[in-house]
Amino acid sequence: MSIYLGAITEGFLWGIMGLGLYISFRILNFADLTSESSFTLGAAIAVALMSNGVNPFVATIVAVFGGMIAGFITGFLTTVFEIPGLLSSIITMTGLYSMNLRIMGKPNSSFRGTDTIFSTLENLFSSELLLDAVVGIVFVGLIILFLNYFFKTDFGQAIIATGDNVIMAMSLGIKTKSMSRIALMIANGLIALSGALIAQNNGFSDVSMGTGTVVVAMASIVIGEVLIRKDLSLNSRLLSIVLGAIIYRLILVFVLRLGLNPNDFKLISALVLAVFLAFPKVSAFFQERRQKANNGMGGL
Numbered sequence: 001m002s003i004y005l006g007a008i009t010e011g012f013l014w015g016i017m018g019l020g021l022y023i024s025f026r027i028l029n030f031a032d033l034t035s036e037s038s039f040t041l042g043a044a045i046a047v048a049l050m051s052n053g054v055n056p057f058v059a060t061i062v063a064v065f066g067g068m069i070a071g072f073i074t075g076f077l078t079t080v081f082e083i084p085g086l087l088s089s090i091i092t093m094t095g096l097y098s099m100n101l102r103i104m105g106k107p108n109s110s111f112r113g114t115d116t117i118f119s120t121l122e123n124l125f126s127s128e129l130l131l132d133a134v135v136g137i138v139f140v141g142l143i144i145l146f147l148n149y150f151f152k153t154d155f156g157q158a159i160i161a162t163g164d165n166v167i168m169a170m171s172l173g174i175k176t177k178s179m180s181r182i183a184l185m186i187a188n189g190l191i192a193l194s195g196a197l198i199a200q201n202n203g204f205s206d207v208s209m210g211t212g213t214v215v216v217a218m219a220s221i222v223i224g225e226v227l228i229r230k231d232l233s234l235n236s237r238l239l240s241i242v243l244g245a246i247i248y249r250l251i252l253v254f255v256l257r258l259g260l261n262p263n264d265f266k267l268i269s270a271l272v273l274a275v276f277l278a279f280p281k282v283s284a285f286f287q288e289r290r291q292k293a294n295n296g297m298g299g300l
Helices: 002-027 035-051 056-079 085-104 117-124 128-150 154-164 166-171 176-202 213-227 234-257 262-299
Strands: 108-110 204-206
Touching (some): 002 154, 002 234, 035 085, 035 204, 035 213, 056 085, 056 176, 117 128, 117 176, 128 176, 128 234, 154 166, 154 176, 166 176, 213 262, 234 262
Antiparallel strands (some): 108 204
């Protein structure tokens, strides 16, 4: 049972990455692969600073700013040099791989003997699971409150308009290039925060830990959208992403508990995402067939 509770608490931390990717992928309509490296960047900055005695909360905040810089670079390449968004993010992702190695000084680094947010607060809680849950809920709650407020402001609405229709947004006098850069900065800042928190929770940072994380974040978004398909407020959509991340982690744990090889983790992740992406189309197909069958019976 504890392994499923652990998956739930970890789902909150992965949900933060889902929230970040939601901004770039859904709101801005931008296919951003920077997230795989900005996730690792957040972990690398956190472990490097904490290993040198920096307060874990301060180190985590710096990690967020590191992710924002990564997002700015991708946005700068796209908006200033007009490099296609996907290619810009790949360029940034590739360059950050070397930067992450330089920051950590080696391919992987441990938090052993280092104060983290979790170790700092552990005396306040009766169990590690409770600690992880509270930290995850607090961070997710603060982020959702911030995003819900931010996207209701004129500035946030300008970003939404940019993602919906760039030409229309420009005709309204919105500086779409600036909006794109800022949205990518916020998105990658949140993703770096997720990386920093997950690394502290796991106890280590690895230069390849970001590989495949886009699939995890996308799964969180898609599962939330599939399970809650009605028109939702922004606040409800953001909550559904976190719920999707938790469900995704539970599915993976359940599948792995069936005895499958842990080396198949990435394959299982991809299959889970593919299933939920295909679900609306498959559901619509069977619903159409059922409707045709009912109409045929009605004609008789």
